[in-house]
Amino acid sequence: MSATIIDGKAFAAKVRGQIAEQVARLKAEKGLTPGLAVILVGEDPASQVYVRNKGKQTVEVGMNSFEHKLPADVPADELYALIDKLNADPAVHGILCQFPVPPHLSETEIVARIDPAKDVDGLHVVNAGLLASGQKAMVSCTPLGCLMLLRDQLGSLSGLNAVVVGRSNLVGKPMAQLLLRDSCTVTIAHSRTKDLPEVCRRADILVAAVGRPEMIKGDWVKPGATVIDVGINRIDAPERGEGKTRLVGDVEFGAASEVAGAITPVPGGVGPMTIACLLANTLTACCRANGLPEPEGLTA
Numbered sequence: 001m002s003a004t005i006i007d008g009k010a011f012a013a014k015v016r017g018q019i020a021e022q023v024a025r026l027k028a029e030k031g032l033t034p035g036l037a038v039i040l041v042g043e044d045p046a047s048q049v050y051v052r053n054k055g056k057q058t059v060e061v062g063m064n065s066f067e068h069k070l071p072a073d074v075p076a077d078e079l080y081a082l083i084d085k086l087n088a089d090p091a092v093h094g095i096l097c098q099f100p101v102p103p104h105l106s107e108t109e110i111v112a113r114i115d116p117a118k119d120v121d122g123l124h125v126v127n128a129g130l131l132a133s134g135q136k137a138m139v140s141c142t143p144l145g146c147l148m149l150l151r152d153q154l155g156s157l158s159g160l161n162a163v164v165v166g167r168s169n170l171v172g173k174p175m176a177q178l179l180l181r182d183s184c185t186v187t188i189a190h191s192r193t194k195d196l197p198e199v200c201r202r203a204d205i206l207v208a209a210v211g212r213p214e215m216i217k218g219d220w221v222k223p224g225a226t227v228i229d230v231g232i233n234r235i236d237a238p239e240r241g242e243g244k245t246r247l248v249g250d251v252e253f254g255a256a257s258e259v260a261g262a263i264t265p266v267p268g269g270v271g272p273m274t275i276a277c278l279l280a281n282t283l284t285a286c287c288r289a290n291g292l293p294e295p296e297g298l299t300a
Contacts, residue, residue: 003227003260006149012272015148015298016061019279022295023062026286034286035064036094036120036278037086041079041105042072047098054096057275063282066092072102079105080113087115093289094120094282117289120281122174131177131300136288138281139300143175145273146207146228147182147300153226153262154205158183161202165189165216165250166209171230175207178300196220208250218255227256227263230270 026032036058040051051067058065068082079097086092095118097110111119116126122140130137150157162184166172172188179186189199191210200206200220206227208216213233221227231250240246249266257263264270280298287294 003257004153004262005257006153006228006262006264006269008145008149008264008269009272011149011152012145012276015273015276015280016057018297019276019283019295020061022283022298026283026292027062030290030292032286032290033062033064033091034094034282035066035092036096036282037066037068037089037092039068039070039079039082039095039097041070041074041097041101044098044100047100051098054275054278057279058282061279063279064091073104076105076109079110083110083113087113087118090289092118093286094118094278096121096278118285120278120285122281123170128169128174131174134181137300138285139178140170140174141274141277141281142171142209142230142270143178144277144280144300145270146175146230147178148277149228149264149270149273150205150226151182156182157205160184160204161187162205162207163187163189163200163203164207164209165193165196165200166207166211166230168209171209175209179205179207181300206251210250212250213248214250214252216251216256218252218257218259221251221256221259223259224261225259227251227260228270229253229264229266232266232271 038051055065086095095114099107111123116124119138122138127137162179164172164176167190176186176188197220201222206225209230213235229249229251233248234245237244237246247267283295284299
């Protein structure tokens with residue numbers, strides 16, 4: 001048996017199409033254009049690529065993109081003043097500071113400064129609390145993307161056994177909350193879990209978010225399970241030539257795809273969903289800010 005490969009790239013394109021339609025309707029009927037502000041501190045090359053992609057996709061779906069580039073040595077007060085200004089700007093519905101930031105700045109304090117209603121990354125403690133207590137929240141983009149892929153693949157998730165391997169604030173914890181909301185029975189496991197392979201083998205839904213290359217082996221996967229691999233790890237690939245690398249997930253893809261019912265590849269699985277969900281969150285924030293119904297099919 002070979003698993004269905006979940007094509008995150010194609011699904012993300014479909015989600016962006018839905019967003020573009022709803023943005024066009026908002027403009028036509030309400031004269032509203034959702035706006036996303038992205039702050040980039042310093043010259044990190046990977047961050048520059050991310051920010052460029054975010055800006056491009058924001059404009060492609062018809063939203064306003066506001067990019068703010070600050071020098072690496074920007075004083076914290078100056079950065080906070082910019083966030084305060086964006087918080088107060090009614091044309092800005094989503095605010096995102098690209099991490100990592102230089103060491104003199106605190107990521108925790110930056111997130112705390114952003115208005116929770118505009119925190120489209122879903123990182124603010126208020127949003128974490130709202131999600132945990134079952135209220136409307138801004139939901140972290142990667143878990144939201146995983147949830148959309150799971151619903152698309154499986155329909156109802158009710159009653160399924162879900163195991164999330166990883167307990168980060170960015171993915172593991174919010175992922176578990178979202179699965180609970182969809183009536184799964186949820187286990188959060190991690191590198192210290194006793195007999196981790198056995199815990200994984202009980203999962204109808206296995207979400208891997210540990211950041212360790214190919215840690216989850218094929219024989220840890222229950223036959224027919226749906227495997228969502230959030231990991232993006234770069235490893236040496238001497239077979240491609242000296243100094244070459246390749247991307248792998250947290251799951252041993254080849255072996256797992258022999259057993260699973262469906263699996264996300266790396267790259268091309270969860271990754272493309274992250275920016276699509278950032279745009280979905282910006283649209284949701286715009287609708288909430290203006291007392292309009294939430295966008296269909298794009299929220300948790």
